[in-house]
Amino acid sequence: MxxxxxxxxxxxxxxxxxxxxxxxxxxxxxxxxxxxxxxxxxxxxxxxxxxxxxxxxxxxxxxxxxxxxxxxxxxxxxxxxxxxxxxxxxxxxxxxxxxxxxxxxxxxxxxxxxxxxxxxxxxxxxxxxxxxxxxxxxxxxxxxxxxxxxxxxxxxxxxxxxxxxxxxxxxxxxxxxxxxxxxxVAPLHRDGGQAQFIVRPGVRAAEIGLGEVLGWLESHAHEKLTLADVAAHARLSVRTLNRRFHEETGRTPMQWVTAVRIRRAQELLERTDHGVDRIAHLVGFASPAQFRAQFKRLSGVAPQAYRSTFRAQPRTPAGVPA
CATH class of the missing domain: 3.40.50.880 (Class I glutamine amidotransferase (GATase) domain)
Structure with missing residues (x-):
């Protein structure tokens, strides 16, 4: 034995x-x-x-x-x-x-x-x-x-x-x-190369100087944001915004926005019965194809595979953006 x-x-x-x-x-x-x-x-x-x-x-x-x-x-x-x-x-x-x-x-x-x-x-x-x-x-x-x-x-x-x-x-x-x-009562199909499924911006907003901007992005990431929109809210030039983001987060502003959107998409995949195309729209992606590509890049699996592993009892929480 x-x-x-x-x-x-x-x-x-x-x-x-x-x-x-x-x-x-x-x-x-x-x-x-x-x-x-x-x-x-x-x-x-x-x-x-x-x-x-x-x-x-x-x-x-x-x-x-x-x-x-x-x-x-x-x-x-x-x-x-x-x-x-x-x-x-x-x-x-x-x-x-x-x-x-x-x-x-x-x-x-x-x-x-x-x-x-x-x-x-x-x-x-x-x-x-x-x-x-x-x-x-x-x-x-x-x-x-x-x-x-x-x-x-x-x-x-x-x-x-x-x-x-x-x-x-x-x-x-x-x-x-x-x-x-x-x-x-565990899935057998999750192999070692599969991602840890955690999409994380990298640091907590309260820990860095861009905290207010990051908090605003959490609430507005589902909108059709551009780099100029983020810079205008931060009252910074685009060049300064990019520099500050790189120094304090190691990412560009739009990479941060993408990570917020994907994390929100993970929540919707787990907790609602919305289709993938609808989730792509709800979290702010221009197209379902773009959403699928970014989700796979950051999470390591396709949206449906993520849902199959982490799906809770289907329900739609209140306050889902329409």
């Missing part, structure tokens, strides 16, 4: 810890036997996981017999990692053990030096922090998970489910993974 050690460190994220326990622990093979023996391991007998206190039944020595080690994230990803944990991870890696991380658990693998020169991902909000702290790691913040063979890293919370299903597919094939996805 394939043995999985889930590493529980102080201040571990409970959701990350539970994901491999539940997804992998529920795998059943055609004969009915369990596919994985899942152990929770740590350097301390009791750890805090947010508001929870968890008893840890196995020490770090269990990693020596593991086929896979899964490292959940911690609420403070930059907190020092116990020396014994780093040593145990390095020893496991040297022995050829597969090591995977969920969300900001990538920081722990990076701290152990396991990701130097390798491509890896983490939650998009922590990607830049990871890149700065560990410049030898090739950080890709746009995907759900990265599998480089021995090391597998995943993005935020639910991407850990996708990664676990991917591990099942690697270990036992597509049929076992499909059954595991049904047990987890």
């Amino acid at each position: 394939h043995t999985v050690c889930v590493l529980a460190l102080p201040d571990t994220i409970a959701f990350d810890l539970a994901t491999p326990i539940e997804v992998l622990g529920q795998v059943r093979l055609p004969g009915g036997q369990a596919g994985y023996r899942v152990l929770v391991c740590g350097s301390e007998p009791v750890v805090h996981a947010g508001p929870l206190r968890l008893a840890v039944d196995h020490g770090l020595d269990a990693l020596a017999d593991a086929d896979t080690v899964v490292v959940p994230g911690r609420y403070d990803p930059t907190a020092p990692v116990p020396t014994a944990v780093l040593g145990a991870l390095r020893a496991a890696a040297a022995a050829g053990t597969r090591i995977a991380s969920i969300c900001v658990g990538t920081f722990i693998l990076a701290a152990a030096g396991l990701l130097d020169g390798r491509r890896a991902t983490t939650h998009w909000a922590a990607a830049e922090q990871l890149r700065v702290a560990f410049p030898a790691v090739e950080v890709d913040p746009e995907v759900l998970y990265v599998d480089t063979g021995q090391f597998v890293t995943s993005a935020g919370a639910t991407a850990g489910v996708d990664m676990c299903l991917h591990l099942v597919r690697r270990d036992y094939g597509a049929a076992a993974a499909a059954d595991a996805s049904r047990q987890a």
